[in-house]
Each structure stands twice: as C-alpha cells, then as structure tokens.
Amino acid sequence: MQNIVKDFGHFRAVNDVTLKIASNEFFTLLGPSGCGKTTLLRMIAGFEMPTKGSILLDGAGIASLPPNQRPINTVFQNYALFPHMTVADNIGFGLKMLGRPKAEIEKTVADMIRLVRLDGREKNLVTQLSGGQQQRVALARALAPQPKVLLLDEPLSALDLKLRKSMQIELKRLQMETGITFVFVTHDQEEALTMSDRIAVMSEGQVRQIGSPWEIYDRPAERFVADFIGETNFLTAEVVSVSGDRARVRLASGAEIPASFPANTTPSGKVTVVVRPEHARAAPVSGASVLRGTIHDIVYLGTDTHLHVVLEDGTPFMVRQQNARSGPCGYDKGETLGIELSDDVAQILRD
Amino acid sequence: MARQFSVKRLPGFSTIAMICFIGLYMPIVTLVVYAFNAGTSIAVWEGFSLRWFYSAWNNTQVVDASIRSLQIAFCAAIVATVVATMAAIATTRTAQYRGLTFKYAFINLPLLVPEIVTAVALLIFFSQIKVYTGYSGLGYLIAAHAAFCIPFAYLPIRARLESMDLTLERAAADLYATPFQAFRYVTLPLLWPGILAGMILGFVISLDDVVITEFVKSGGQDTLPTYMLGQLRRVVTPEMNAISTVFLLLSFAIVTIFFFLSRNEKTS
Numbered sequence: 001m002q003n004i005v006k007d008f009g010h011f012r013a014v015n016d017v018t019l020k021i022a023s024n025e026f027f028t029l030l031g032p033s034g035c036g037k038t039t040l041l042r043m044i045a046g047f048e049m050p051t052k053g054s055i056l057l058d059g060a061g062i063a064s065l066p067p068n069q070r071p072i073n074t075v076f077q078n079y080a081l082f083p084h085m086t087v088a089d090n091i092g093f094g095l096k097m098l099g100r101p102k103a104e105i106e107k108t109v110a111d112m113i114r115l116v117r118l119d120g121r122e123k124n125l126v127t128q129l130s131g132g133q134q135q136r137v138a139l140a141r142a143l144a145p146q147p148k149v150l151l152l153d154e155p156l157s158a159l160d161l162k163l164r165k166s167m168q169i170e171l172k173r174l175q176m177e178t179g180i181t182f183v184f185v186t187h188d189q190e191e192a193l194t195m196s197d198r199i200a201v202m203s204e205g206q207v208r209q210i211g212s213p214w215e216i217y218d219r220p221a222e223r224f225v226a227d228f229i230g231e232t233n234f235l236t237a238e239v240v241s242v243s244g245d246r247a248r249v250r251l252a253s254g255a256e257i258p259a260s261f262p263a264n265t266t267p268s269g270k271v272t273v274v275v276r277p278e279h280a281r282a283a284p285v286s287g288a289s290v291l292r293g294t295i296h297d298i299v300y301l302g303t304d305t306h307l308h309v310v311l312e313d314g315t316p317f318m319v320r321q322q323n324a325r326s327g328p329c330g331y332d333k334g335e336t337l338g339i340e341l342s343d344d345v346a347q348i349l350r351d
Numbered sequence: 352m353a354r355q356f357s358v359k360r361l362p363g364f365s366t367i368a369m370i371c372f373i374g375l376y377m378p379i380v381t382l383v384v385y386a387f388n389a390g391t392s393i394a395v396w397e398g399f400s401l402r403w404f405y406s407a408w409n410n411t412q413v414v415d416a417s418i419r420s421l422q423i424a425f426c427a428a429i430v431a432t433v434v435a436t437m438a439a440i441a442t443t444r445t446a447q448y449r450g451l452t453f454k455y456a457f458i459n460l461p462l463l464v465p466e467i468v469t470a471v472a473l474l475i476f477f478s479q480i481k482v483y484t485g486y487s488g489l490g491y492l493i494a495a496h497a498a499f500c501i502p503f504a505y506l507p508i509r510a511r512l513e514s515m516d517l518t519l520e521r522a523a524a525d526l527y528a529t530p531f532q533a534f535r536y537v538t539l540p541l542l543w544p545g546i547l548a549g550m551i552l553g554f555v556i557s558l559d560d561v562v563i564t565e566f567v568k569s570g571g572q573d574t575l576p577t578y579m580l581g582q583l584r585r586v587v588t589p590e591m592n593a594i595s596t597v598f599l600l601l602s603f604a605i606v607t608i609f610f611f612l613s614r615n616e617k618t619s
Binding site: 045046047066067068069072073074076078080081082083084093094097098141142145 | 516518519521522523524525526527528529532536537540541
C-alpha cells in the first residue's frame with residue numbers, strides 16, 4: 001500500500017499510510033477506535049475507495065477493483081453469516097460464486113469443516129450455532145476460496161475471554177496451516193502481541209510504528225506507542241554520549257544508564273526514556289540502585305504485585321514484581337527503596 | 352406494593368370495550384348468519400339453508416365477476432410488487448442524499464390522494480389512450496389497480512430491507528458474488544417475507560376496490576365489488592350475504608396463510 005489517503009467529507013480517516021505486508025505474514029493493525037485501521041482494512045477489501053494512493057497485490061494495482069474481483073476475503077466483526085443458509089452452504093458460497101464444480105465445492109467444504117472442527121454441524125442453520133461456532137464458520141467461509149489475503153476485522157471482540165484466548169491460538173494455527181497472509185485489525189494490544197508476526201500501531205489515521213511484537217513492546221519509538229501498549233514508566237534524562245546504536249543517558253537521580261533509540265534518529269539533549277515496570281526491581285538502597293523513591297501504594301494482583309513509587313524528583317514510577325513466593329511482598333507504604341534496572345531495558349523516544 | 356397501572360381498572364372500561372367490539376363485529380356476524388337464511392329476506396330469519404350459496408355459484412354474472420376480480424388482483428399485485436421491490440431497493444441501498452426523504456414521500460403520496468381524484472384522473476387519462484389505441488381490455492383495470500397498490504406493497508418491503516444487515520450483502524460481494532448474484536442468493540431470500548407481505552396487501556386492496564374500478568371499467572368488466580354495488584341498487588337477497596361470506600373467508604385464509612409463513616420464518 002502506497003501513500004493511502006482516505007477522506008470522509010472533511011474528515012481525514014487515513015493519512016498517507018504506506019505499508020508493505022509480506023506473503024504468509026500475520027500482520028496486525030493495532031490502534032484505538034477511530035484511528036483508521038478499519039477504514040484501511042475496508043480499502044484492502046474493496047468496500048471503500050482510497051481518495052489517493054494505490055494498493056498493490058503481487059505488484060498489480062487493485063484499488064479500483066470491486067470487492068468481488070479481489071482474491072481477498074474478510075471475516076467480519078459481526079460474522080455476517082447468511083442466516084438462511086446451512087453451515088455447509090455458507091462455507092461453500094464463495095466457491096459457488098466462482099463457478100467451481102460441485103464435487104470440488106463439496107470436497108473443500110468438508111476439508112474446511114474439519115479444519116475449523118465443526119464436524120457434524122454441516123446441515124445446521126448458522127443461527128442454531130453458538131457465538132464461537134459462528135466465528136469458526138465465518139473463518140471457514142473466508143478461507144474456503146483460498147484467498148491470497150484474509151482480512152479479519154476485530155473478529156474476536158464479541159467472544160468471552162476464555163473463548164477469545166482459545167480462538168487466538170486457533171487463528172495462529174490456521175494461519176500456519178494454510179499459509180495465507182492474515183491482516184488482522186484489533187484494538188486489543190494483548191491479542192496483537194500474542195498472534196502477530198508484525199504489528200502496525202496506528203493513531204489518528206497514521207502509522208506510528210511497524211515492528212515485531214517484541215520491538216513494539218520493548219522498543220517503542222514514540223510516546224503514543226509506549227503508552228498505548230502495556231504499562232510504562234516515563235523518565236526525563238539527558239544524553240551523555242552516543243556510540244553505534246546505543247546511547248548513555250543521565251537520569252534525574254544522577255545515575256547513567258545505557259539506552260537504545262529508534263533507528264534513523266540521533267538523540268541529543270533532553271529526552272524521554274521509557275522503562276517497562278517488569279524490567280525494574282525494588283531493592284534496598286545500595287550502589288546498584290539507579291533510582292530512589294518512596295512507596296506510595298502497593299497493589300496485589302495475584303500473579304504480580306505493583307509497587308507505585310514516587311521518585312525523589314516527584315516522578316511516579318511503577319515496579320512490577322512477580323510473586324514468586326506466597327505471602328505479602330515485604331514492603332510497606334512510605335518505605336524508601338532503591339530501584340535497579342535489568343541490562344539494556346531503557347528506550348529513548350523520538351522527539 | 353404499588354400495583355402496576357392497568358387501564359382495565361378504569362371505570363367503564365369493559366363496557367366501552369364491549370360496545371366497540373359489538374360495533375365492529377355485530378354487523379359482520381349478522382351478515383354471515385343471514386347468508387344461511389332459507390327465506391328471501393335479509394332481515395327476517397326463516398330457517399337454515401345453503402340455497403343462496405348455490406344460487407350465487409350458479410349465477411354466471413357472479414362467477415364471471417369473481418374470476419375477473421381475482422385476475423385483476425393477481426396481475427395488479429404482481430406488477431405492483433415488482434415495481435415496489437425495485438423502488439424499495441433503490442431507496443434503501445443508496446447513500447443518503449438530499450431529496451431522498453422527498454422521494455419516499457413521492458412514492459407514498461398516492462396513499463393520501465383522495466381515491467375519487469385518482470379515479471377521475473385515470474378515467475380521463477385512459478379514455479384518451481382508448482381513443483388512440485382502440486384497446487379496451489382488462490389492461491386498464493390492471494394498470495389502475497397496480498398503480499394504487501404500489502405504495503401498499505412498498506411499505507413492508509422497504510421496512511424489511513431497512514432492518515436487514517447491510518454487511519450480508521457486503522459479505523456476498525467479498526465472496527466473489529457479482530451485484531446480481533448477491534441480490535439473487537442473499538438479498539432476495541431474506542427479503543422474501545417482505546415481498547410476500549407486500550403482494551398479499553396489494554392483492555387484498557385490489558380485490559376490495561370499488562371507486563377506481565367503477566370509474567375505469569368498460570362495459571361488461573364488472574368486478575365482484577362493483578357487481579354487488581350494482582345489485583344493491585335493485586333487489587337485495589341473501590345472495591349478497593353469501594357472496595360476502597365467501598369473500599370474508601377468502602381474506603381470512605390469505606391472512607392466516609401469511610401468518611404461518613412469516614411465523615415459520617421467525618422460528619427457523
């Protein structure tokens with residue numbers, strides 16, 4: 001996709017987006033509602049025409065083709081199953097429209113039913129199925145014509161938590177087994193991190209960062225990405241030196257730590273550094289302490305304990321500590337403690 | 352405990368309700384009862400008999416008029432339904448634009464035009480065509496009936512289209528269906544109950560029409576209602592009651608069939 005722009009009246013829903021999605025990739029568009037991710041998806045499917053820019057599939061421009069002439073299928077948010085048809089007829093619909101012979105349709109439908117584990121449900125009307133089963137019919141229906149790209153528009157948002165988790169694994173399995181390129185739209189960061197090969201984080205119609213789940217989480221390029229995905233501590237710091245792809249920064253406490261920075265930038269002067277809460281450790285104040293602060297609040301979460309610390313300069317800082325042993329964490333409110341960081345966990349944000 | 356307000360507890364509720372029901376149904380009950388009168392009066396009971404049903408059945412004028420009524424209603428309902436379906440699709444499957452509301456009003460306007468005005472207008476219009484073409488068959492009546500049936504057929508079809516999920520048609524297009532295939536395999540099957548409702552409504556309305564038919568019909572083109580109107584000017588026998596009773600049963604039958612069809616739709 002090159003320089004895609006989409007306007008609705010005076011509202012610019014998608015602003016100059018350029019994306020390259022590799023084949024066989026599980027690619028996720030992640031962002032809050034209204035960020036333009038669904039509009040982008042609809043333009044790939046053909047339900048919307050880009051105001052400007054071009055969409056290429058295997059090198060051929062498809063932006064002006066109607067949806068039925070694109071080898072791309074969609075799993076809709078509300079599934080959009082045909083209520084007057086059986087499970088088998090729903091799954092076979094695409095192939096029927098393509099005019100494939102009956103024997104081939106029957107065989108593919110049977111394969112698909114097995115793939116999504118709906119054996120014995122072929123003759124049921126889709127309205128008789130549960131939400132999770134409908135979801136799998138929608139998947140099978142979109143996969144049956146073997147599209148080059150499968151688009152998924154927040155397909156898991158209507159399912160309850162347990163089902164959602166198992167569908168996430170299921171989706172990843174289907175993508176591996178079929179080798180079809182998946183483009184997944186979601187506002188759920190965990191979903192994106194779990195399944196994707198690469199993630200594009202979007203906000204206000206623009207792509208903020210593209211990278212592997214690891215890069216997006218540990219090496220956020222800007223404040224929006226760092227803030228939107230997971231929980232983060234923001235620290236102000238000053239760049240001391242830069243060598244190669246690492247910089248040394250001096251924190252407000254006076255400690256100097258190494259930090260990485262986004263590609264194609266050269267950090268200097270005052271910068272914002274982010275540290276994930278689980279990359280910090282609380283410990284008695286010692287020479288290894290990078291930061292010092294007072295415990296403001298302790299939140300027990302079962303698997304973890306969150307220590308909300310206020311640093312000496314007044315900056316809030318959170319430490320996530322895994323509850324490796326049973327019992328309370330051993331700290332009290334108001335206690336002063338030191339914070340140590342794991343190696344190479346700080347990341348400098350752009351601008 | 353505050354009891355839920357119920358209109359039933361208002362004084363005189365049951366009395367008024369009874370009066371209304373008697374007012375609505377007593378005349379019909381009387382009509383049906385006297386269809387079985389053995390005598391020639393529609394007011395004096397002389398014993399049970401089916402003679403007036405036989406008499407109506409053997410009256411060629413009645414049979415001819417009935418067949419004509421059904422022919423016209425059938426053709427008019429089909430024409431009106433086809434036109435109404437196209438109109439409903441055109442007005443619902445489009446982006447909102449200025450003048451769309453005006454278009455809705457324009458389609459439904461015939462409902463508000465007094466029937467007598469439509470009747471006179473059609474009489475004049477058709478008589479001119481008759482002069483030019485020389486044709487004087489049932490076509491005029493069918494066209495006239497179709498015209499006033501369109502808004503009746505349009506309303507349920509449009510309601511059905513509006514309540515339908517648009518993403519279904521999108522999904523069809525996504526799955527390689529051409530616009531026509533999407534209509535044929537997805538929209539039409541789901542729209543069917545609406546189309547059927549529109550057609551039945553049109554059929555019943557057409558069957559019932561007197562005013563427009565009276566003006567538009569040529570000689571020897573009496574429909575059942577206009578024939579009955581003509582008869583009432585002369586001698587009134589229970590034959591009229593018998594015809595009306597059959598008519599009533601027919602209407603019940605149609606409504607009942609439709610009720611069961613649409614209920615099956617919901618349960619499946």
